[in-house]
Amino acid sequence: xxxxxxxxxxxxxxxxxxxxxxxxxxxxxxxxxxxxxxxxxxxxxxxxxxxxxxxxxxxxxxxxxxxxxxxxxxxxxxxxxxxxxxxxxxxxxxxxxxxxxxxxxxxxxxxxxxxxxxxxxxxxxxxxxxxxxxxxxxxxxxxxxxxxxxxxxxxxxxxxxxxxxxxxxxxxxxxxxxxxxxxxxxxxxxxxxxxxxxxxxxxxxxxxxxxxxxxxxxxxxxxxxxxxxxxxxxxxxxxxxxxxxxxxxxxxxxxxxxxxxxxxxxxxxxxxxxxxxxxxxxxxxxxxxxxxxxxxxxxxxxxxxxxxxxxxxxxxxxxxxxxxxxxxxxxxxxxxxxxxxxxxxxxxxxxxxxxxxxxxxxxxxxxxxxxxxx
Amino acid sequence: xxxxxxxxxxxxxxxxxxxxxxxxxxxxxxxxxxxxxxxxxxxxxxxxxxxxxxxxxxxxxxxxxxxxxxxxxxxxxxxxxxxxxxxxxxxxxxxxxxxxxxxxxxxxxxxxxxxxxxxxxxxxxxxxxxxxxxxxxxxxxxxxxxxxxxxxxxxxxxxxxxxxxxxxxxxxxxxxxxxxxxxxxxxxxxxxxxxxxxxxxxxxxxxxxxxxxxxxxxxxxxxxxxxxxxxxxxxxxxxxxxxxxxxxxxxxxxxxxxxxxxxxxxxxxxxxxxxxxxxxxxxxxxxxxxxxxxxxxxxxxxxxxxxxxxxxxxxxxxxxxxxxxxxxxxxxxxxxxxxxxxx
Numbered sequence: 001x002x003x004x005x006x007x008x009x010x011x012x013x014x015x016x017x018x019x020x021x022x023x024x025x026x027x028x029x030x031x032x033x034x035x036x037x038x039x040x041x042x043x044x045x046x047x048x049x050x051x052x053x054x055x056x057x058x059x060x061x062x063x064x065x066x067x068x069x070x071x072x073x074x075x076x077x078x079x080x081x082x083x084x085x086x087x088x089x090x091x092x093x094x095x096x097x098x099x100x101x102x103x104x105x106x107x108x109x110x111x112x113x114x115x116x117x118x119x120x121x122x123x124x125x126x127x128x129x130x131x132x133x134x135x136x137x138x139x140x141x142x143x144x145x146x147x148x149x150x151x152x153x154x155x156x157x158x159x160x161x162x163x164x165x166x167x168x169x170x171x172x173x174x175x176x177x178x179x180x181x182x183x184x185x186x187x188x189x190x191x192x193x194x195x196x197x198x199x200x201x202x203x204x205x206x207x208x209x210x211x212x213x214x215x216x217x218x219x220x221x222x223x224x225x226x227x228x229x230x231x232x233x234x235x236x237x238x239x240x241x242x243x244x245x246x247x248x249x250x251x252x253x254x255x256x257x258x259x260x261x262x263x264x265x266x267x268x269x270x271x272x273x274x275x276x277x278x279x280x281x282x283x284x285x286x287x288x289x290x291x292x293x294x295x296x297x298x299x300x301x302x303x304x305x306x307x308x309x310x311x312x313x314x315x316x317x318x319x320x321x322x323x324x325x326x327x328x329x330x331x332x333x334x335x336x337x338x339x340x341x342x343x344x345x346x347x348x349x350x351x352x353x354x355x356x357x358x359x360x361x362x363x364x365x366x367x368x369x370x371x372x373x374x
Numbered sequence: 375x376x377x378x379x380x381x382x383x384x385x386x387x388x389x390x391x392x393x394x395x396x397x398x399x400x401x402x403x404x405x406x407x408x409x410x411x412x413x414x415x416x417x418x419x420x421x422x423x424x425x426x427x428x429x430x431x432x433x434x435x436x437x438x439x440x441x442x443x444x445x446x447x448x449x450x451x452x453x454x455x456x457x458x459x460x461x462x463x464x465x466x467x468x469x470x471x472x473x474x475x476x477x478x479x480x481x482x483x484x485x486x487x488x489x490x491x492x493x494x495x496x497x498x499x500x501x502x503x504x505x506x507x508x509x510x511x512x513x514x515x516x517x518x519x520x521x522x523x524x525x526x527x528x529x530x531x532x533x534x535x536x537x538x539x540x541x542x543x544x545x546x547x548x549x550x551x552x553x554x555x556x557x558x559x560x561x562x563x564x565x566x567x568x569x570x571x572x573x574x575x576x577x578x579x580x581x582x583x584x585x586x587x588x589x590x591x592x593x594x595x596x597x598x599x600x601x602x603x604x605x606x607x608x609x610x611x612x613x614x615x616x617x618x619x620x621x622x623x624x625x626x627x628x629x630x631x632x633x634x635x636x637x638x639x640x641x642x643x644x645x646x647x648x649x650x651x652x653x654x655x656x657x658x659x660x661x662x663x664x665x666x667x668x669x670x671x672x673x674x675x676x677x678x679x680x681x682x683x684x685x686x687x688x689x690x691x692x693x694x695x696x697x698x699x700x701x702x703x704x705x706x707x708x709x710x711x712x713x714x715x716x717x
Contacts, residue, residue, distance in 0.1 A: 297484075299442050299443065299484075300484060300487055300488060303440065303488050304488065304489075307489075322409035322425075322441040322442065322443035322445075323443050324443065325446075336446075369487065370487050373483075373486055373487040
């Protein structure tokens with residue numbers, strides 16, 4: 001039996017999402033831009049899905065742009081804004097590469113974080129200039145789970161750079177944070193279906209009414225000319241179905257999963273010495289256990305965990321599958337050697353007590369073995 | 375049940391077939407590809423496409439495949455010393471340092487920690503067990519592809535945990551097996567050069583980004599200027615080609631390099647010969663030491679008789695000067711017994 005503790009990387013699809021997707025693929029294969037009955041049926045599914053996503057994100061349906069995932073949504077938010085308004089982009093040092101790379105590529109500004117993993121708001125205030133046209137600060141970090149003070153960030157941006165739009169990558173947040181409430185201050189919001197029980201390769205960007213974006217993909221003019229290309233109707237239907245369930249059970253899952261996470265982290269720090277938790281637990285989403293083990297290399301630890309059917313991850317892995325040093329932990333001031341022993345156990349809606357007990361049984365001896373022989 | 379083996383798979387044909395042979399022999403095989411270099415690269419074991427090839431071969435064989443990132447160790451033990459060696463006027467062999475510090479140290483320790491009793495590679499060489507129970511690294515059956523030279527540093531403890539399945543096989547046979555098994559790497563060309571050097575810019579671009587490359591005047595023994603090189607750091611003792619001089623003139627061998635003064639002196643071939651060679655870091659990997667051996671000073675160079683005593687090799691016949699930094703390997707017949715670095 002597999003103990004899947006890697007929900008922050010990708011979640012198992014919810015049965016309702018699988019059903020919605022299959023139904024669409026089998027019966028709803030019309031192109032939503034077409035004129036006949038099957039096409040109109042597909043278009044209706046898009047409309048209904050758009051309503052659900054808009055509701056989950058505190059937006060109006062017209063503000064929702066369907067994309068092929070979180071990375072496309074982030075790129076559209078940053079590059080689409082820069083092309084429409086000129087200027088430069090600014091983001092925090094702990095953003096996902098889907099934000100960080102477009103910002104760096106266009107010569108943007110990076111703002112550091114404190115050792116608590118939260119954006120340095122003083123520095124943010126200092127570096128905001130009239131030149132900045134878009135600020136991107138994620139809602140919850142994908143490695144540490146630390147929720148960023150988006151309201152405070154928005155206040156500073158409005159005060160220091162009122163011309164700038166605020167984008168937030170909420171890809172990790174939807175199951176754990178009330179995105180509709182927390183992101184009211186944001187002009188642009190990215191999400192990705194496979195982080196909350198939907199399929200991979202589907203996501204959305206909210207762009208508030210009045211925000212103009214230059215499209216990255218041109219063609220048939222879908223998504224109100226902001227993103228051309230036939231919509232992934234089956235994937236979008238599945239995303240909406242997953243989002244509806246996720247939002248409906250969020251409060252209960254935050255309590256349930258939060259307790260499991262605490263049991264896991266407290267269990268590990270109680271059984272082992274030389275364990276450092278990144279940042280403060282109360283700043284984190286309920287599902288993330290992110291620890292650094294002194295004298296251990298992540299790659300080796302993950303290998304031993306996998307052997308015992310525990311699926312987890314460390315920092316970001318590159319396209320080859322190799323582990324790369326974490327830019328998030330580096331930004332928080334972790335030494336390279338301590339960061340090299342990081343482990344992210346990310347829980348989710350399907351995590352059980354069994355999974356936690358298995359992890360607590362496997363991880364301590366694996367860490368001890370690596371410390372003795374590594 | 376045979377023991378668990380970790381096979382280092384570079385994404386080339388040799389290590390692909392090595393994995394297949396071990397599987398066939400009944401071992402529990404897991405493949406690993408090392409990510410060593412983050413920069414531009416187009417050959418050897420460092421490119422993402424090579425990782426993909428290794429993964430595809432592993433899938434085809436039905437074995438697990440992992441990627442370990444040893445980039446930091448590679449920088450520390452291979453790249454930095456490589457650059458420093460050129461900066462100091464030596465001619466390093468980075469593959470040997472990679473074997474010494476990465477494949478047969480870091481990876482072997484990792485294998486141990488993960489519960490693998492044995493490590494295997496696709497080198498063309500063999501581990502031979504002698505009647506007294508000790509082992510030797512021996513030349514591969516394919517003389518032209520023999521890689522025992524780059525494994526000279528492996529001691530008894532490492533050899534005891536090492537499998538070299540290609541030792542008795544020719545390269546042609548390896549390729550034939552790869553074809554028969556339908557491996558994507560079957561027709562892949564052999565890697566030619568240093569894996570982290572991109573073919574576009576070569577050594578010059580790589581080193582030029584990291585250390586100042588300086589010019590030198592090329593003179594003959596009488597001091598007459600014959601030409602000029604822009605990169606004295608890339609000139610090696612004994613070199614004749616690539617200096618812009620008549621390549622077939624037997625007075626145009628590099629016999630002296632004074633980098634500080636910016637002078638490269640060329641002379642007749644006879645001046646490139648020496649009676650003895652001084653060594654550093656002498657190591658014996660078999661319980662023997664000092665005496666007469668065949669000595670090889672480059673990967674596919676000639677192997678000539680000499681007496682090794684202390685840190686000096688005395689050649690039976692005058693020998694071409696060995697560039698400082700090159701590995702010097704002692705053979706007893708086809709068995710490696712030790713080696714060193716030319717001073």
